[in-house]
Amino acid sequence: MDKKPVLFTSLSPALLHLYDISNSIVVIIDILRATSTITTALYNGAKSVIPVDSVSRCIELGKQIDGITAGERDGQIAEGLSYGNSPFEYPESFIKGKTLVLTTTNGTKLLHMALEKGANEIIIGAFTNLSFVCDYLIRSNKNVMLGCAAWKDRVNLEDTLFAGAVITRIKEHFNISCDSSHLAESLYREAAGDLFGFLKKNDASHYHRLMNFNLEKDIRYCLTIDNANVLPVYRNGRLVKE
């Protein structure tokens, strides 16, 4: 009898409601740049990252706990916050021992949706911690939902590519009867050799948006595998290292 857990991929927050995630680990995926930045901050010694869904809540909470307020709207630092959503803003020399209060356009929104839908567990995935995510999912032996944050609910290439990278590595351990997962895997197969080149060639919409802000360095970092290997898990309102 086949007892493998199941794996699904939701390509957009607007599709998450189609799936029952109450028995699943939900992997929040927002490659450019929320989940890459969260893994980096924790890897560099941040005590925790608190994801909040609005700028006003970010400011309020930042004051209360003396945390660092950070976040973006439409790819730029949101008004009233001190820092943005670039992994390069959070080196060890700055972030070690501190708490980051973060709000982003898509990633933190999806995390709160997963919470409301009663996800069994929530973890953070990015190319920066790909191996840790895959190892954890195999080890846990639970159902998995790969949740792409997308861009304002529109499917994007970079989050889909990450889902494909995870599936490529762990598929033998899961039952995958989900066309979105097959789609992601196929896309990754084509792009794996040169992720940056693939986004550029296809003029991926968010790649384009960030390039307009001179953020090529950020994009290249966010597409690098295993340069911030930690596993952020959501516990009691905070993302902390597992």
Next chain:
Amino acid sequence: MDKKPVLFTSLSPALLHLYDISNSIVVIIDILRATSTITTALYNGAKSVIPVDSVSRCIELGKQIDGITAGERDGQIAEGLSYGNSPFEYPESFIKGKTLVLTTTNGTKLLHMALEKGANEIIIGAFTNLSFVCDYLIRSNKNVMLGCAAWKDRVNLEDTLFAGAVITRIKEHFNISCDSSHLAESLYREAAGDLFGFLKKNDASHYHRLMNFNLEKDIRYCLTIDNANVLPVYRNGRLVKE
């Protein structure tokens, strides 16, 4: 100055609301099997096809106009209707000169959504009429929305592949700044040589569902390019040949 029209792809009806389609031709795509069957019925001489969104409406209208009631729910003939959703049920000897009243799980639902959202024009696309669809879209020189009917709002491979086939053929004529379109094109690039083999290899969920009903012949037909070249357009409540 670049005056090309724009092209977008909506991978699921649950994503259609993200786009303004009031100035667009919407291509309804439901490869297995609604749009393949509609093109086939019209190619074989049906006077028109009336898409309705419920079984009860199908029965009622069928009586009123002495039409042929047909449709499926979950891949099988719906109770109370005379025929199903297989293209092989509608040869010329049977369907010529008749009106088909059709309701299906996903395709007719998407068509009614596109109507409600004020689509400028609605046409029907399938591999069976790929060339006619592409020629029409190039000739029209209007904005295009490729609307995948999906499966109960879950993205599927076969509709995405068809979007990719269209994009591959017509992309020089459009501005495409849409990651879903790039995704579809990439998928089609991988699968184009053997569409049936690709669905089989990936155990596409609807492929699987139909194979369980012994419908391999239907699937192979629905993946054959240009075997029913007509252009169904929606006018005054009916799908007719352009």
